[in-house]
Amino acid sequence: MLAIRDLAEAYRPFDSTDASVVDEGVLELEVQPVGWLREGRADALVTPAIVANLGVMPRWEIVVQGRNIVALDGTVDPEETELVDTGAFLKGVVREGSLQGARGPSVATEFGVLLPTSNDGSGVGATIVAIVSQQWPLATVHLNVAPIWSRDDHVELFVGAIGEGPKAWVVRPVAEMFVEKQFGGDLVVSGLAGAIWRVTDELSLDLAFRRAGENGTPISEVRAGFTWAFRVYSS
Secondary structure, three states, rough: OOOOOOOOOOOOOOOOOOOOOOOOEEEEEEOOOOOOEEEEEEEEEEEEEEEEEEEEEEEEEEEEEEEEEEEEEOOOHHHHHHEEEEEEEEEEEEEEEEOOOOOOEEEEEEEEOOOOOOOOOOEEEEEEEEEEHHHHHHHEEEEEEEEEOHHHHHHEEEEEEEEEOOOOOOEEEEEEEEEEEOOOOOEEEEEEEEEEEEEOOEEEEEEOOOOOOEEEEEEEEEEEEEEEEOOOOOO
């Protein structure tokens, strides 16, 4: 089975996230119905990938996520599928800034547990992410730093950066770079380029291509999905 990251995902189509949360009482679903992933010569489908963000109080949300990986080897054996990237997190804005309509950088944190996956036994992990975002008329930048305690009891460090085109554009270009290092072990260096189409204030579509390397093994991925937000209760 393909190697899978441990970090929380909370902003399509990226591996990093932004320093914002949904309003209290709003549920935001980030869904990838199907995507393609290749590591070395092994191909797989990511179908589906889901992140659910629920605003539970002002400036705070709960995040629950998971991805299903289906190996493409000509079989439909259940052992060739794997539920991965499972986790539950709490995310909060600790300083309101440009993403919230105020001046200066927005600052947030996200922390929680990495839940057991389908084929990795009962191991659990944990992570805490420091997030800083700054929005200008022509660009937006998000920086992430996250120490990780992996499900197999390794310490890792994730450092990522997202760049976005003008927020006013209906279709804006986006890019991301990140490095994830397991101390005494694997190193992943990744780059992503794509676009986000804002259909309405509640619905966005995204498409991106990611290219990465892990200890000399090439990784390629096509991501396509949508983000849909709607109110589930009144605050």
